[in-house]
Amino acid sequence: MAQVLALSDRCCGCLERRSLLLYSLVLGSEINEGFQERPLSVRTGDAFRVHCDSHMNPTTLFVLHAGADAGASVQVLGSSFSASRKHPRCLVRKRQPERRGRLQRFSSPAWRQRLRRQVLQAQVELPQVRIVGAGLAGLTTAIALIEEYGWDPASVSIFEASDTVGGRVRTDRLPEGYLLDRGFQVVLEAYPEQKRLFRVTGAAYPDELKLRRFLPGATVRLPNGTWAYVGDPLRSDLGDVWTTLLAPLGTIQDKARVGWMRLQTQLRYTSNPNSILEQVNMNGNREETAEEALAALTPGLRQSFFSPFYRGIFLDELYNISSRLFRYVYHMLAVGYASLPDNGHGIGALPRFLAQRLRDEHGLTIHYGQRVTDLSTLADRAVLVLAADVASTKKLLEQASVANRFSPKAQADIRKLLCGWLAAGADGVHETLQRVSTCLYFGGEGAEPPEALITRPRSLVLAADAPSPSGMPRRPLVNNLCFPSAVARSYAPSNKYLVSCTVVETALHQQLDPKDNDLLPGGELEALVRTQLYKWYPSQRHLLDDWSFLRGYRVRGAQPRQRLNGERFVMPNEDGCLDAGRLYVCGDWCDTPTANGAIHSGYRVAGGIAKAFGVHSRSTSSR
Numbered sequence: 001m002a003q004v005l006a007l008s009d010r011c012c013g014c015l016e017r018r019s020l021l022l023y024s025l026v027l028g029s030e031i032n033e034g035f036q037e038r039p040l041s042v043r044t045g046d047a048f049r050v051h052c053d054s055h056m057n058p059t060t061l062f063v064l065h066a067g068a069d070a071g072a073s074v075q076v077l078g079s080s081f082s083a084s085r086k087h088p089r090c091l092v093r094k095r096q097p098e099r100r101g102r103l104q105r106f107s108s109p110a111w112r113q114r115l116r117r118q119v120l121q122a123q124v125e126l127p128q129v130r131i132v133g134a135g136l137a138g139l140t141t142a143i144a145l146i147e148e149y150g151w152d153p154a155s156v157s158i159f160e161a162s163d164t165v166g167g168r169v170r171t172d173r174l175p176e177g178y179l180l181d182r183g184f185q186v187v188l189e190a191y192p193e194q195k196r197l198f199r200v201t202g203a204a205y206p207d208e209l210k211l212r213r214f215l216p217g218a219t220v221r222l223p224n225g226t227w228a229y230v231g232d233p234l235r236s237d238l239g240d241v242w243t244t245l246l247a248p249l250g251t252i253q254d255k256a257r258v259g260w261m262r263l264q265t266q267l268r269y270t271s272n273p274n275s276i277l278e279q280v281n282m283n284g285n286r287e288e289t290a291e292e293a294l295a296a297l298t299p300g301l302r303q304s305f306f307s308p309f310y311r312g313i314f315l316d317e318l319y320n321i322s323s324r325l326f327r328y329v330y331h332m333l334a335v336g337y338a339s340l341p342d343n344g345h346g347i348g349a350l351p352r353f354l355a356q357r358l359r360d361e362h363g364l365t366i367h368y369g370q371r372v373t374d375l376s377t378l379a380d381r382a383v384l385v386l387a388a389d390v391a392s393t394k395k396l397l398e399q400a401s402v403a404n405r406f407s408p409k410a411q412a413d414i415r416k417l418l419c420g421w422l423a424a425g426a427d428g429v430h431e432t433l434q435r436v437s438t439c440l441y442f443g444g445e446g447a448e449p450p451e452a453l454i455t456r457p458r459s460l461v462l463a464a465d466a467p468s469p470s471g472m473p474r475r476p477l478v479n480n481l482c483f484p485s486a487v488a489r490s491y492a493p494s495n496k497y498l499v500s501c502t503v504v505e506t507a508l509h510q511q512l513d514p515k516d517n518d519l520l521p522g523g524e525l526e527a528l529v530r531t532q533l534y535k536w537y538p539s540q541r542h543l544l545d546d547w548s549f550l551r552g553y554r555v556r557g558a559q560p561r562q563r564l565n566g567e568r569f570v571m572p573n574e575d576g577c578l579d580a581g582r583l584y585v586c587g588d589w590c591d592t593p594t595a596n597g598a599i600h601s602g603y604r605v606a607g608g609i610a611k612a613f614g615v616h617s618r619s620t621s622s623r
């Protein structure tokens, strides 16, 4: 027997907002008989057992939609229709005699016939959604579909090529007890979409992640062999404020300009940070670069701080980065903290938390070890979401393009996307579409890094670029160094500390063979890194010699390379739609090349799918 759930939070003055009345209208039986009324606080996805006098067996009801506007519409198994004057939405006073006439109209045969038709149609239309990839984008798509749009978890499947979730956000545990993230990465707490995904009652991030913070700013190793500390004056103690103001980096005017930039971004964009990405500044016929955005600063400050700091984040030079992407990340660092999870799972704690939420709250299991190679096996009567990295997505779309499985419009969009990629460079997808990050890990003796190496162990250590006679600054091999276990203790066993050294590929000048394995052995690169660190700490060689090399990672597809064309890469559609109701793409390559971008793209695709099937978000905050 088909069942319909109608909710109302209007017209009932005695009830708090969102304390809703639940109605069960059982089609096929007399409406008055099947009617149950009781005040309830409900959420989309809740299920109820309703005991009706007239039924021998209890009826199970599933709440399809409990948005704040629930009173204005009646949601029927995924499709909705607004209540009109002819069919009043409020049945609360059903038992009051003067309302009987109206109720009668609601339950008129024509109205019930229409309900029945919609229910049957909606049942047929409910699509399966198959997601390729369990990185942040894929996990977000699944969570948003289920939690924001009330998708049946049994209709959502995730296929993941590897043996765990997270994609690039992944951590390995060594037998000695070290946690090694696959490349140095941090949680930027202020990322808005990330906060939206992880938000729990009363806090932006769940306590169980145990986020621990880096100090804002960095300890900088200057080309003349001296050290300087640059903090954030608005979030430092008085001593560090003075140290920062007196640091031998840039001029007084530079510091005033940076202070103004810092204040301006906080005041202008805190309420709507995503608007930064919408403001495209053009320079001639191309988008302004990050380097151009910083043109007012002296080369001294740019080379000693901004270039190396943001090279470590974007894995590229400032002249290759869009100014709005730079401003966006600058804002996130100004208003929030960089942190690491300390719950014993490294950075991988984030996707792990999401996978657990899908499993424990929604019963969704992820299919591991399932590399999708042919879309046609998945696409039959299902919505397909490609949430893989850019290289895999390209391969899958090329294959789909040859197989000609989608609509002519979709085929044209796929070709447009593939042509955009080809234009980015034809000599191999890895080198042209993606940026590389290399990270070497060392273990040191003692619970804390020695003070002779670092006085503020929770700060990042940054290597300033050195001026050169040619005018092109020389980039040190090691871009940054940090002590993850000094920030989050669980990164190293109790009597050891962990050191992470990030080498940015642009500084390597092709010293590594591009076909190198992703897992680097010690050897030539380790020796090069140690040689540079000996120069940093000439009187502490013995401490560095005590460091044991743990492992090196070279992540070839660390970030998608994005073109400066005034657009977000070459997306045919904002919601990642290539074929409405059939084929969608998401991932950081569709948005900013960050965890936040991957999450945002997942939300947008979920919204696009829901829209294609006429399903409304239950959350008024979703965009």
Ligand SMILES: Cc1cc2nc3c(=O)[nH]c(=O)nc-3n(C[C@H](O)[C@H](O)[C@H](O)COP(=O)(O)OP(=O)(O)OC[C@H]3O[C@@H](n4cnc5c(N)ncnc54)[C@H](O)[C@@H]3O)c2cc1C
Binding pocket: 132, 133, 134, 135, 136, 137, 138, 159, 160, 161, 162, 165, 166, 167, 168, 169, 182, 183, 184, 185, 186, 187, 188, 370, 371, 372, 373, 387, 388, 389, 392, 393, 437, 555, 557, 558, 559, 586, 587, 588, 589, 593, 594, 595, 596, 598
């Ligand atoms: C070293 C490093 C440091 C970083 N630092 C930061 C940072 O500090 N802050 C930040 O915000 N971002 C950082 N990033 C970027 C961030 O990690 C990524 O932007 C984000 O994780 C991308 O998520 P995604 O879901 O789009 O893609 P991915 O994480 O690549 O997920 C794609 C998933 O799809 C799977 N897959 C691929 N092909 C198939 C197939 N055919 N069939 C089935 N499954 C498939 C993959 O196995 C993978 O699990 C860093 C990245 C790296 C590598």
